[in-house]
Amino acid sequence: MSDPTVADLVDRVRDGDVRLHELDAHVDAETAATVRRRAVAEQSGSDVDAFGEYAFDAADADPNIDNMIGAVQIPIGVAGPVSVDGGAFAGDRYLPMATTEGALVASVNRGCSVIDAAGGSTARVTKSGMTRAPVFRVDDVAEAEALASWVRDNVPTLREAAESTTSHGELLAVTPYAVGNNVYLRFRYDTKDAMGMNMVTIATREACDVVEAETDASLVALSGNLCSDKKPAAVNAVEGRGRSVAADVEIPREVVEDRLHTTPEAIAEINTRKNHVGSAKAGSLGFNAHVANTVAAMFLATGQDEAQVVEGANAITTAEVTPDGDLYVSVSLASLEVGTVGGGTKLPTQAAALDVLGVRGGGDPAGSNADALAEAIAVGALAGELSLLAALGSRNLASAHEELGR
Known part of the structure; x- marks a missing residue:
């Protein structure tokens, strides 16, 4: 500990003279984080230097964290670009996803490529409103x-x-x-x-x-849990919370067969027996394959409240064979709580991810950027559902994970 100020404060924390949350009154935010990190290392006997590797000023994170000792780095990738015809989100865009789950981005990326081959996805926010009860x-x-x-x-x-x-x-x-x-x-x-x-x-x-x-x-x-925030709740599935948003795509039979190595009939049957009947038997509030995966990855990438993935996974996936023999797939997320201002959206990497989507800050008209973010997440979820259902239909789910070393 070459810095005497840091060394002295670490001693005072260890002796109980200064509490971790009081350090900001003695030194700047960066030094306070260093003192906490070293105090934690000393108390736990662990090497926590990796927490000190981050690319923003500690003071900028003050609204987002208490007793900061550094940052956790999560790999970020992109799926797409994918073509979207949305009410607020339109064009060809990359979808930023932060995750530690290998194969996730690859799976969503495959779904995006199939959506593009089908001419793109349509997405719309159908209802909006944040609640407190x-x-x-x-x-x-x-x-x-x-x-x-x-x-x-x-x-x-x-x-x-x-x-x-x-x-x-x-x-x-x-x-x-x-x-x-x-x-x-x-x-x-x-x-x-x-x-x-x-x-x-x-x-x-x-x-x-x-x-x-x-x-x-x-x-x-002030909160009676009928809001309902950060908990599985039927009221959110029925009434919605945040943004209710849906995305869909119609995929020609030849694209399903050539790109997904299965058939529209197989995907529709798997969706019914797995996502609907299986979920009903389990008493699930979400009737989907893995919408939470995309929601969580895009929430982390764009600075959303990660605990609200609980509500974001409150989604229904549908799949059916059209009269022409093609495949129609949709995803409807009842309670997706997102924003493009405030919270974690101000942190540099999260702001950059919002820039990739073209939705950072306040929209014109107001609310349009958050609508666009919700539509982007819905399209990502649609791509993920399509890819996983197809992997099950072609019986390649396990082999895909094995091939990618996950």
Whole structure:
């Protein structure tokens, strides 16, 4: 430890005089990260120098991490380019994917090449709205019904209170749900190009103050889990959360046979028996092959909240043989929570990935960049589904992993 400041602070951390989170008050962010890293190495007896290899200023990560000791590097690759006809995302684009799962990018890339051979994919955002659902306590079911009725009659008042906290968010709806003496109010907002969880939480808190002031209800928790954030939930599958987005493609029979080495009939049957019947028997909330793979890889690449892959995997894949004998495949993601401003999108590598897609920052009109990102992820998921279903149809899934050494 050649730097006496670092050495002294490591000693003070070890002796309990300074806590890890207090280091930023003594030194700059970069030095604080170095002190933490060395303190961790000393305490654990491990070599953590690799954490210190990163390409951004530690101070820039302050909104994204606490007790920073460095960074974890995840390999990033691209699939495509793939042709997309989207409502907000159009043209030939590479899809950036960060993952440690070998063969994933290759699989999605194969799906992209087949989609291109078929003339490209169509994608559309069908619904948008970030939610927060506080829970209130009332005396009985009569009071629960009265509160639900009051809310339905006073949405403009709640909207005024909620929107007073933000210059971007718009309150779209408030839906009451009563369970005994509990009333859940599911607020839904247009958060434009932000994923929006912080925005809607602050806005909903302001609206809750109005509810408590104007009714006999008592707020129990600002989040009552009917939102529902970072958990598998049927309400998100039905009502949507963030962006509901779909992508599809019709692939000529000869392309399926020549490029995927299987048939439209085989892929359609596998999709029904695996993704629909098998998922139903398992009690799954996602009826797909591996949508989470693409969602996770593109979330990591573009600075999204990785825990929300839970909702992003809430998807249904369909496959059917057309009257002309070709293959129609679609993927519908009910609750894809994405943003192109805020959060991890400001970090350099994540910002670069958004630039590859052409969607960094606020869109014109507002919300269009986040819509485009959602459509890009949906097309990537479609490519991944197509490739995996085809691998199962041609019975090449295991051999593909063996060949790639995964």
